[in-house]
Amino acid sequence: MSGTTTTGTTTSTGTAPAPAAPPVPPPPLTPPTPPAGLRATARIHAVADGRGGTALPLLAGEGPLALRRTRSSSGAEAGVMLVGAMTAPLGGDHLTVEATAGPGARLALASAAATLALPGRSGEPARYDVHLTLEDGASLRWLPEPLVSVRGSDLRVRTRVRLAPTARLVLREEQVLGRTGEAPGLLRSRLTVESGGRPLLDQELACGPGAPGGWDGPAGLAGHRALGQLLVVDPAFAAQPPAAAVLGEFAAVTPLAGPAVLVTALAADALRVRELLDAACRTYGW
Template identity: 40%
Template sequence: MPTTADASSRPATPRTDRTTVRAYAAVRVERGPHGAPRLAELRSDVPVVLRLTGVTPGRTGASTDTNSLPTVTVHLVNGAAGPLAGDDLRLDVSVGGGVRLVLRSVAATVALPGHGPGPSRLVVDAEVADGGELDFGPEPTVVADGADHRMMTEVRLAATARLRLREEILLGRFGEPPGSILSTLRVDVARADDPGVVGAARTDGAPSGWTPLLRQELLLGPSVPGLQGPAQLGGARAVGSLLVAGPEWAGPGPEPTVAAGVSRLPLTGPGYLVSALADDAVTLRRRLTAALVPPAEDP
């Protein structure tokens, strides 16, 4: 049976200001003894509220087919408005071998200004074991006027793990100027000759046994020089990326492509990166998913 916990069952975290929120949530899935997917942990802390929304058993004899893996689907339900300035939110994700986790959200996240100290912050830390897959595609993050938000995502993949990671950002709500956002993405892949490295201690440099797959940092906001110029967003208010990684891309990846508002770049490693710009969230999503190999609609 899965274990579920809330704020009352975890160590208390000091709150430095009554107007700020500190929240920690976690989801851990693994393959059970008879091959069925197992939700080993589901921990929520308002406003980061997780809900189990589906379990699909895999097909016998097809465990190497990503579409046949036993699958657990979890949705993120925003339990409060925000994040606001000073809020510090964290989500830990762990996917075991031979199982797939589909992680979605039910609505966009709206980063808002507030009276707390410093920017709002969301940290996502994920690891995927050999033969496992993480499909993480939350709804867009909307950066409201006056907001200052930080998003940090770190993913560690075992040598035969798979990843599909989508990030979408909307600059401002309808008819308002944008706030500021700094998005940082780090993805590392374990060396095939160093088994069991998933879960090892990390350092800021090049951790032993790991190969960097992607380092990406995106700074957007009204103070960024030339943000709406042709060298950056060109007037677009929606920007996003879609990272696909897995053993099938360990050799030569798909051909690089550039089209109106979208590009696909093979990475030096098992994957490729799709980047897109658009005037709205719907067009952005279509451009990202159309560049997948093969093209697909978001589930």
Template identity: 45%
Template structure:
């Protein structure tokens, strides 16, 4: 059994010349949760959105070992300081595996996004391998004016094998109370999960959650016409796109298309465009 934690915090750089930029104030990793700063990537709808008011810091989470394995207890804490911006991703997909003694594994994620700050949390695909017993619990608090993009993807078992026991809960709160609270359960401990009310026999599922007090772009529900995809308005600038797919490639294409539609500003002021 492994018990580990990692901490990440950002803040606005003091008196930066020119455009505001974000600096990393805390970066602490505990094996196997390894946080690494990364170089700016090519512009995408997500990175452009994150850099709307300040240049974003970019950090990726790298797994220092296989798993999580049954019995592991992992915790990730993230604080995005007021006015700063962070793009947080992962290096590779996460493969959930059973442990030697059949215990449960847990990933506990706690995120606080300060006033006027922006976070794009883009974890890679989670693969619930046969025999795993895992839960991910993500809690996010948004201060006034904070913006959030959260992408999630899960594959229900590797090719030709049944799905392991997988449970995922995401809760987002604002000063007005809960904005979003959803739990997904799949595998042997969730009878009927593969039926029409949940996975409908599809191999993969994903969501894209966008919270933006000043949204822009094509947000009409009619723009997402695939029968396995739905867009829901959450209020307060929140939107949730959910999709089921026969494979992970199809799922990622749908989520990328949704990000382009929901995050791209038709008329971005030139002074605010990232360089």
């Protein structure tokens, strides 16, 4: 007897159909690779308190960027100290300082100690960003301690400042290339300043191994291992701009095309650079 039965146009057999193949599971998701190094941000917001002083409704630090309120020489000014809570920046780290001074606020920012740029295990460069915003009638003094570029390090510093036309600023930057008897690391620094929405200053510095040739020659640092600059922005300079001048053998005063003056200095050590910039601050600052 046959195992096949035919009825009309329908045919069936005694053989069971093969089971369907099980679904193939999708490949496991690969977790994103976490960024190398530390990420930390310090945020500061200053506002006029309506009584002739300045309040700090926002004062928040992360990781190595600890913030402490300090007494200022002026009762109208709020003081903030940036305290290094751990070693940073190492290669691969990204640190950011954000400070805003609202209308009429007066803020003084400083750091407790020098910042050492150190090499990291990843081989990636470290980044240190500073963002400063000053609204109408505000004033800010940013006076950190020197940045030391340690041998084998790779640090990129970016400072951006936005000022209202009536705001005032004193900004100091100091760099030391290597510790005593040590070759420097690679340091790249850029400072960009806007006043009233218009460019006031945009300059870039690169020095150390891997920097463009000539950075240490006669047209560059000329063998010096400490350098610094002081930028003062004051609306009063629009009527009475400072005159160009020379402060010692390797320091110069340059009026900018706006209500500002830039003082640059080179020296064999950080102490001499500080002396020159302090003298300039007493003359052009407040």
